Amino acid sequence: MTPTIAYDRTVSNFIDQLSATGHVTHRAYRKTSVTLHHNAARLSHQGVLNVWRTRPASAHFDVDAAGAVAQYVKVNEYAWAVGNTAGNQSTISIEMANATLAPGWTVTDATWKSAARLAGWHFAKVIGERPSRSNLFYHHHWSSTSCAGPYMDQIYGKVLAAAQEAYDRFKGAPPVPSADTEPFPGASFFHAGQKSPIIAAMHRRLVAEGCNRYQSNADADIWGPGDVQSYAAWQQKLGFEGDDANGIPGQSSWDKLQVPNV
Structure with a gap:
């Protein structure tokens, strides 16, 4: 069985099952960004796999409604995720389950915080750069879509801050205060x-x-x-x-x- 990433939390393994669909391009690329998506549904990890068995699509990871993580594509490989060749080559795609459907497409705190933490791990262990607005994206950065949805657009600042905090912890560095943190005397x-x-x-x-x-x-x-x-x-x-x-x-x-x- 193809192993999952060496994450410090459990990662359910769907890599070989998705590979069997043919909806993965087994070619390695250097990854320079992370892209977050939403399921456009309240899907379990198995539910995501079931969709991709018939729909020609894939992503590296999925985070379910409880914040649990599953992996479907090896990190350095090309996933059929963002509708853009350069994006699929360079980004690590993380899907998120929705809490509600249209028009809000909300995502639970447990889900987006887990996705942001996972993104921080990849920036620390794979990409080698701290998350920023120039490398942490939503799907609509790459192609004409509303994904990851209006709710996620509203909280992008929180998502970025959570990814940055995770990056700092995984790198073993003191956390960097965010712009809205009032500095203490001294x-x-x-x-x-x-x-x-x-x-x-x-x-x-x-x-x-x-x-x-x-x-x-x-x-x-x-x-x-x-x-x-x-x-x-x-x-x-x-x-x-x-x-x-x-x-x-x-x-x-x-x-x-x-x-x-x-």
């Missing part, structure tokens, strides 16, 4: 190997409160990849949840640090 210290009184204060608070997820030396005041996890753990102790506990020292985190006995 942000000029936000570099590995430079001392930061903000991070030192965070360390002292973590030790004082016995944070059991604290993973760095209690006396350290160096910003490094390990401290991203420490800062995220500290944010969780202050009540931040989900994406807000991202390990990025923002203004709201700094404000809470100033409040005694938080």
Whole structure:
């Protein structure tokens, strides 16, 4: 059986089953972008395969309504996905299941966030560039179609930010604050190997409160990849949840640090 990518989450394997349809071009190309699509239906992984068994189409991956991932085409191969020869050669295509049908074509948070994370992995492990507006596309970038749908158009900024965060984590680098993140006082210290009184204060608070997820030396005041996890753990102790506990020292985190006995 042809193996799937070495992802850190389960990837269901439909590569050989789709290859048997003949709707794959087994020729390798250098990939330089990722393109997101929608199913135009609420399809399971098996449902996607069933459609492609009779319809001459394919894509590298599909993400279902729960965020689970399946692979159909080897990453470096040509998928019949974007209606454009150059695009099919250069892009990695990821399909997404819809939550609702026309006219909104909405996609669940679980689905698009999983797709963005998968895109970030490919940018880190295959493409070698950070996601940006010049390399993370929707299907309509390549051909005349509304895919990935009006809902996905509305949230492109969130999708890009999630892909960038995933890329940073897979590369082992501290996350880069987005443009709308208000920098914390002393942000000029936000570099590995430079001392930061903000991070030192965070360390002292973590030790004082016995944070059991604290993973760095209690006396350290160096910003490094390990401290991203420490800062995220500290944010969780202050009540931040989900994406807000991202390990990025923002203004709201700094404000809470100033409040005694938080």
